[in-house]
Amino acid sequence: xxxxxxxxxxxxxxxxxxxxxxxxxxxxxxxxxxxxxxxxxxxxxxxxxxxxxxxxxxxxxxxxxxxxxxxxxxxxxxxxxxxxxxxxxxxxxxxxxxxxxxxxxxxxxxxxxxxxxxxxxxxxxxxxxxxxxxxxxxxxxxxxxxxxxxxxxxxxxxxxxxxxxxxxxxxxxxxxxxxxxxxxxxxxxxxxxxxxxxxxxxxxxxxxxxxxxxxxxxxxxxxxxxxxxxxxxxxxxxxxxxxxxxxxxxxxxxxxxxxxxxxxxxxxxxxxxxxxxxxxxxxxxxxxxxxxxxxxxxxxxxxxxxxxxxxxxxxxxxxxxxxxxxxxxxxxxxxxxxxxxxxxxxxxxxxxxxxxxxxxxxxxxxxxxxxxxxxxxxxxxxxxxxxxxxxxxxxxxxxxxxxxxxxxxxxxxxxxxxxxxxxxxxxxxxxxx
Amino acid sequence: xxxxxxxxxxxxxxxxxxxxxxxxxxxxxxxxxxxxxxxxxxxxxxxxxxxxxxxxxxxxxxxxxxxxxxxxxxxxxxxxxxxxxxxxxxxxxxxxxxxxxxxxxxxxxxxxxxxxxxxxxxxxxxxxxxxxxxxxxxxxxxxxxxxxxxxxxxxxxxxxxxxxxxxxxxxxxxxxxxxxxxxxxxxxxxxxxxxxxxxxxxxxxxxxxxxxxxxxxxxxxxxxxxxxxxxxxxxxxxxxxxxxxxxxxxxxxxxxxxxxxxxxxxxxxxxxxxxxxxxxxxxxxxxxxxxxxxxxxxxxxxxxxxxxxxxxxxxxxxxxxxxxxxxxxxxxxxxxxxxxxxxxxxxxxxxxxxxxxxxxxxxxxxxxxxxxxxxxxxxxxxxxxxxxxxxxxxxxxxxxxxxxxxxxxxxxxxxxxxxxxxxxxxxxxxxxx
Numbered sequence: 038x039x040x041x042x043x044x045x046x047x048x049x050x051x052x053x054x055x056x057x058x059x060x061x062x063x064x065x066x067x068x069x070x071x072x073x074x075x076x077x078x079x080x081x082x083x084x085x086x087x088x089x090x091x092x093x094x095x096x097x098x099x100x101x102x103x104x105x106x107x108x109x110x111x112x113x114x115x116x117x118x119x120x121x122x123x124x125x126x127x128x129x130x131x132x133x134x135x136x137x138x139x140x141x142x143x144x145x146x147x148x149x150x151x152x153x154x155x156x157x158x159x160x161x162x163x164x165x166x167x168x169x170x171x172x173x174x175x176x177x178x179x180x181x182x183x184x185x186x187x188x189x190x191x192x193x194x195x196x197x198x199x200x201x202x203x204x205x206x207x208x209x210x211x212x213x214x215x216x217x218x219x220x221x222x223x224x225x226x227x228x229x230x231x232x233x234x235x236x237x238x239x240x241x242x243x244x245x246x247x248x249x250x251x252x253x254x255x256x257x258x259x260x261x262x263x264x265x266x267x268x269x270x271x272x273x274x275x276x277x278x279x280x281x282x283x284x285x286x287x288x289x290x291x292x293x294x295x296x297x298x299x300x301x302x303x304x305x306x307x308x309x310x311x312x313x314x315x316x317x318x319x320x321x322x323x324x325x326x327x328x329x330x331x332x333x334x335x336x337x338x339x340x341x342x343x344x345x346x347x348x349x350x351x352x353x354x355x356x357x358x359x360x361x362x363x364x365x366x367x368x369x370x371x372x373x374x375x376x377x378x379x380x381x382x383x384x385x386x387x388x389x390x391x392x393x394x395x396x397x398x399x400x401x402x403x404x405x406x407x408x409x410x411x412x413x414x415x416x417x418x419x420x421x422x423x424x425x426x427x428x429x430x431x432x433x434x435x436x437x438x439x440x441x442x443x444x445x446x447x448x449x450x451x452x453x454x455x456x457x458x459x460x461x462x463x464x465x466x467x468x469x470x
Numbered sequence: 471x472x473x474x475x476x477x478x479x480x481x482x483x484x485x486x487x488x489x490x491x492x493x494x495x496x497x498x499x500x501x502x503x504x505x506x507x508x509x510x511x512x513x514x515x516x517x518x519x520x521x522x523x524x525x526x527x528x529x530x531x532x533x534x535x536x537x538x539x540x541x542x543x544x545x546x547x548x549x550x551x552x553x554x555x556x557x558x559x560x561x562x563x564x565x566x567x568x569x570x571x572x573x574x575x576x577x578x579x580x581x582x583x584x585x586x587x588x589x590x591x592x593x594x595x596x597x598x599x600x601x602x603x604x605x606x607x608x609x610x611x612x613x614x615x616x617x618x619x620x621x622x623x624x625x626x627x628x629x630x631x632x633x634x635x636x637x638x639x640x641x642x643x644x645x646x647x648x649x650x651x652x653x654x655x656x657x658x659x660x661x662x663x664x665x666x667x668x669x670x671x672x673x674x675x676x677x678x679x680x681x682x683x684x685x686x687x688x689x690x691x692x693x694x695x696x697x698x699x700x701x702x703x704x705x706x707x708x709x710x711x712x713x714x715x716x717x718x719x720x721x722x723x724x725x726x727x728x729x730x731x732x733x734x735x736x737x738x739x740x741x742x743x744x745x746x747x748x749x750x751x752x753x754x755x756x757x758x759x760x761x762x763x764x765x766x767x768x769x770x771x772x773x774x775x776x777x778x779x780x781x782x783x784x785x786x787x788x789x790x791x792x793x794x795x796x797x798x799x800x801x802x803x804x805x806x807x808x809x810x811x812x813x814x815x816x817x818x819x820x821x822x823x824x825x826x827x828x829x830x831x832x833x834x835x836x837x838x839x840x841x842x843x844x845x846x847x848x849x850x851x852x853x854x855x856x857x858x859x860x861x862x863x864x865x866x867x868x869x870x871x872x873x874x875x876x877x878x879x880x881x882x883x884x885x886x887x888x889x890x891x892x893x894x895x896x897x898x899x900x901x902x903x
Contacts, residue, residue, distance in 0.1 A: 108843070137570065139844040141882070178843050201634070204885035207892055208839050406641050410541070410611050411572040449574070449882050452637035459640055 038280075039111040045275040046098055048268045050087070051306040051378060053094035054313045057385055059264070059377040060352035062089075063339060071349050079249050079257040080265075081154035087265035094310075096268065098150070105149045105182060106272065109138035114280035119408035126428040127437045129286060132444045133277045133304060136411060140178055142171040142446030143300050144260055147269035148179035151258045156183040162255035164188045164248045166216065166241030168195050168296070169368030170202025171414065171446050172260030177211035187211040190218065190244040193236035195368035201450045216241035223247050223345035237362055238297075238372040243345035250347075261297030261369075262342060262351075262376045270303025273443065278307050281441065288319060288441040290427055294419040295323035295332060295390065296369045298376035300445040305388070306378075312387060321388035323379070324423035326370045326398070328363040328466040331356050332383060332390035340374055353380040356470065363466030365395050366454035367415040393422045394465040399458040401425050402448065414446035415454050471713075472544040478708040479531055481701050483520070484739040484811060486527035487746045490818055492697070492810040493785035495522075496772060504782050512682050512690040513698075514587035520698040527743075529701065531583070538582045538615060539705065542571035547713035552841035559861040560870045562719060565877045566710045566737060569844060575879030576733050577608035577693055580702035584691045585612040595688035597621045597681045599649065599674030601628050601729070602801030602849070603635025604879050605693030610642035620644040623651070623677040626669035628801035634883045649674035656680050656778040670795055671730075671805040676778035683780075694730030694802075695775060695784075695809045703736025706876065711740050714874065721752060721874040723860055727852040728756035728765060728823065729802045731809035733878040738821070739811075745820060754821035756812070757856035759803045759831070761796040761899040764789050765816060765823035773807055786813040789903065796899030798828050799887035800848040826855045827898040832891040834858050835881065847879035848887050 052058060061070035076085035087096060098106070117130040135143035155163055163185050167173030173189040180187035189206055193215040196203055203213045214220055216236045217227040223243035227234055234240065242259075249257035259266055281287060291308055293301035301323050311317035325332055331354045341358040342348035355374040362371035375383070382388050402418035404425070405411070413421060420442045431438050448455065457463045485491060494503035509518035520529060531539070550563040568576035588596055596618050600606030606622040613620035622639055626648040629636055636646045647653055649669045650660040656676035660667055667673065675692075682690035692699055714720060724741055726734035734756050744750035758765055764787045773788040775781035788807040795804035808816070815821050835851035837858070838844070846854060853875045864871050881888065890896045 139880070181840055182843065200889075201882065201885035204889045204892075205845060205882070208836060208845055208885075208888050210840055403641060407614055407643055410615070412638060412641055447572070449634065449638070450885075452634035452641075452883075455641050456633075456637045459637075 038113055039276060041107060043279060044106065044111060045272055046103065047095040048098060049271040049275060049307050049310060050090055050094055050096055050268055051309065052091040052264060054310055055381065056313065057381055058091050059381045063350040065346065065350050079246060081151060081158055081160065081256055083154040084151060084265045087268055088263055099153060102150045102153050110272065111276045112137050114277055114284065116284070117409055120405060123404060123408045124425065124428050126431050127435060128428040128431040129437060129439045130424060130428060131281070131439070131441045133273055133441070134444050135273060136444055136447035140175045141449065142175065142414065143270060143273060143303060144172045144175035145179065146272050146303070147260065147266045147299065148175035149182070150269050152176070152179040152183040152185055155256050156185060160185065160254055160256045162186045162188065162252060163258050164245045164255060165258045165260065166238055166245045167191045167260065168238050168371055169416070169451070170195060170199055170206065171369055173211070173213070174202055174205045176258060177206040177209035180211065181209050188248060189213045190216040190241040192216055192238060192241050192368060194364050198366060198368065198453060199450055216244050218244060221247045223347065227344060235364055237344065239344035239358055242343035243347050246343060246347045261299040262374065264376065264378050266299045267302030267306065267376060267378060270299045271306050273303040274305060274307035277304060277441065286439045289438045290320040290322065290440045292322045292324060292420050292423045292427070292440065292442040294370060294416045294445060295325040296372050296416065298379040300443050302376065302379060304443040309387060322423055323388060323390040324419040325390055325392050326365055326367055326419060327392040327394045328365055328468050329356070329371055330392040330468055331373060331375050333392045334468060334470055337380060337384055342374060352377050354383060365466060366451060367398065367419060369416040370419065391423050393419045396458070396463050396465050398422045399455065399463060403458070411444065412448045413444060414448045415451050417445045471546055472709060474540060476712060477539065477544060478705055479536065480528040481531060482704040482708060482740050482743060483523055483527055483529055483701050484742065485524045485697060487743055488814065489746065490814055491524050492814045496783040498779065498783050512679060514584060514591055514593065514689055516587040517584060517698045520701055521696055532586060535583045535586050543705070544709045545570050547710055547717065549717070550842055553838060556837060556841045557858065557861050559864050560868060561861040561864040562870060562872045563857060563861060564714070564872070564874045566706055566874070567877050568706060569877055569880035573608045573611055574882065575604040575608065575847065576703060576706060576736060577605045578612065579705050579736070580693065580699045580732065581608035581612035582615070583702050585609070585616040585618055588689050589616040589618060593618065593687055593689045595619045595621070595685060596691050597678045597688060598691045598693065599623045599671055599678045600693065601625045601671050601804055602884070603628060603632055603639065604802055604847070606644070606646070607635055607638045609691060610639040610644035613644065614642050621681060622646045623649040623674040625649055625671060625674050625801060627797050631799060631801065631886060632883055649677050651677060653677070654680045656780065660777060668797055670777065672777035672791055675776035676780050679776060679780045694732040695807065697809065697811050699732045700735030700739065700809060700811060703732045704739050706736040707738060707740030710737060710874065719872045722871045723753040723755065723873045725755045725757060725853050725856050725873065725875040727803060727849045727878060728758040729805050729849065731812040733876050735809065735812060737876040742820060755856055756821060756823040757852040758823055758825050759798055759800055759852060760825040760827045761798055761901050762789070762804055763825040763901055764806060764808050766825045767901060767903055770813060770817055775807060785810050787816060798899060799884060800831065800852060802849040803852065824856050826852045829896050829898050831855045832888065832896060836891065844877065845881045845888070846877060847881040848884050850878045
């Protein structure tokens with residue numbers, strides 16, 4: 038743990054240090070690069086500015102956000118001795134525990150600044166999409182903290198799988214609607230095409246963006262994918278860097294699960310800075326689900342961020358914006374595309390990706406729970422599974438590698454998934470590309 | 471927060487300082503006072519010894535338990551500024567946040583030493599009862615931590631209301647059975663008498679005690695009521711005392727919810743020491759549910775701790791061991807009796823009790839969630855409701871009272887209860903004495 042005086046006071050903007058910058062976002066009609074003003078129609082102006090900032094490597098965290106961070110930060114950096122022992126690996130396994138806050142995941146790190154900027158700019162209402170509900174819960178709390186009204190579109194299948202998360206959002210005063218819904222034009226169109234559509238982050242984004250653009254004084258917020266979200270999440274890696282230093286070690290391998298890229302970038306970017314600036318060698322691994330493998334099986338191309346095609350065109354690894362992901366329990370990883378920064382970094386060889394079958398992820402999560410006492414979120418189980426793969430390689434090679442992974446959230450609201458695994462009902466849906 | 475070096479290394483045994491000691495436990499057949507040897511048939515020998523210890527005020531915490539405490543302790547002491555502001559009270563409200571650990575409640579504080587002592591004494595299996603499941607989850611984890619097998623009897627109605635908690639226990643490797651069940655003589659008898667019996671802590675204790683006494687190398691453990699459990703929980707109050715000193719304040723009022731007394735005693739006893747030894751005036755308030763009000767509506771008499779009459783006779787405030795509590799969501803407070811220490815202290819006027827209707831408890835919990843960002847367990851909501859009552863009195867009198875309450879656990883696994891409250895479906899079951 039860090040002392041209050043050691044908490045980072047700036048976020049790290051990796052765009053400033055990248056050799057090949059991410060390609061610009063394009064206006065789908067004109068295919069012209071977007072300016073911050075264009076994005077400010079849907080996002081808070083400050084977020085729009087951060088999104089396109091390729092100059093400033095360090096961005097000040099506002100005092101009001103720092104105050105809120107202090108409620109739960111720093112988060113612990115933990116050496117997973119019991120897991121190491123159970124595996125019999127010579128590797129040193131560390132994890133950054135982002136599950137230690139009242140909302141239970143890293144998502145709050147970006148929900149707070151996004152709501153703060155909205156409030157500062159005179160916005161009264163925020164809206165968003167959510168999958169498993171980690172982001173929706175975080176935003177509901179942050180909106181309440183800064184006195185904003187909040188409306189959340191939650192992926193329908195996730196809402197059914199994890200009913201408690203919508204209850205949490207309602208407890209914090211948010212309105213929650215299952216997506217696709219009949220409350221928007223986009224939702225109606227999707228339901229008309231496919232009445233049994235289980236929903237996806239793509240459908241929920243379409244609905245939230247539509248609500249934001251058709252409601253006065255309402256802004257859209259996003260829990261991942263966008264560069265400003267990863268920026269806010271760098272608080273994770275910046276803390277972890279200081280904590281690893283205190284532990285007297287430096288990671289050889291850095292692993293995080295991958296949905297849109299915010300928890301991955303949040304942990305990895307501050308370390309990758311040393312790769313970019315000093316040539317430091319670190320093995321960065323993004324762990325994605327086998328059934329939604331945009332990094333390992335997607336194409337790098339311009340695509341929409343949502344199902345209906347309301348967003349700008351984003352240069353990214355994508356499975357196509359109409360890709361319908363299988364109903365895996367890791368709702369937060371059921372997204373067709375990757376953020377523009379990560380996409381460029383993967384293309385340029387600074388990182389790699391692995392895909393993890395659902396049952397392997399839960400086997401890893403169960404072992405972690407029984408050794409380290411924390412029940413991990415189904416998303417985080419993918420990072421644990423990838424970590425176990427690497428730690429097992431160290432048994433063969435005898436290397437004492439230092440592996441750092443991000444425990445992005447706990448799974449207390451995801452117990453039906455564990456039930457299903459313990460009962461032997463869980464399957465590994467195939468990827469249909 | 472406290473530094474690691476400031477963590478208490480001893481528990482406080484209030485029995486040593488009490489003027490009127492608790493009356494002895496009696497053998498139901500002979501009505502003779504029990505000795506530690508008699509209790510050691512069902513409990514770990516060290517726990518049995520602690521149970522009857524009326525001499526030593528300070529008892530060393532074993533190193534192995536301290537090491538495990540350090541995984542999550544100290545827990546934060548928080549000033550509830552936002553709640554104060556929402557109430558408009560001049561009172562200073564503090565809470566000790568025992569929800570900050572992977573199991574989500576204070577129960578782990580006693581689960582760890584109980585399993586440690588069992589392991590030390592060569593026990594291989596532990597068993598217990600659980601209501602809402604907070605205790606069962608904590609014991610499942612502690613058993614796994616010390617390499618013991620664990621079997622839990624969970625109150626049937628709570629198991630239905632909170633299915634995730636049994637999943638958590640199973641995830642930690644425990645066997646979970648709904649009580650009353652057909653797996654024990656006691657359970658069969660209860661079901662024969664009342665096939666639709668929803669279960670109670672009393673029925674689950676009978677079944678667990680029977681399992682422990684009929685299984686080789688198996689000990690029974692308990693999550694509340696007994697004096698050694700409160701002893702282990704004093705880590706809460708001992709930390710809080712140091713933390714209040716750092717905050718430069720001293721509590722006028724100390725509040726905790728009340729099931730069997732362990733979280734109440736855990737917070738209150740270290741402060742009550744100064745009442746007993748130095749005559750310090752503090753208003754100690756136990757908050758119990760209106761539908762299970764043993765302290766405000768029970769009788770002080772010898773009674774069994776369980777439904778079937780397997781336990782020793784305990785001198786306590788009780789509603790009768792066959793009392794069938796209403797199906798309120800605060801499963802941990804659905805117990806017919808109070809621990810022997812608290813019963814004596816209440817009788818002697820050192821503390822008082824209030825009873826809280828279910829809907830008042832959830833209204834308080836919702837306000838707390840929306841101001842302080844933590845969704846409290848239904849049990850803890852009772853402490854919050856009692857705190858709000860006291861804080862509102864301060865508005866009238868203008869007193870800047872310092873109120874300290876125990877947030878014994880979070881309510882993330884109890885979201886069906888909040889749903890029910892938000893939907894307007896929650897009722898206030900009457901007490902039928």
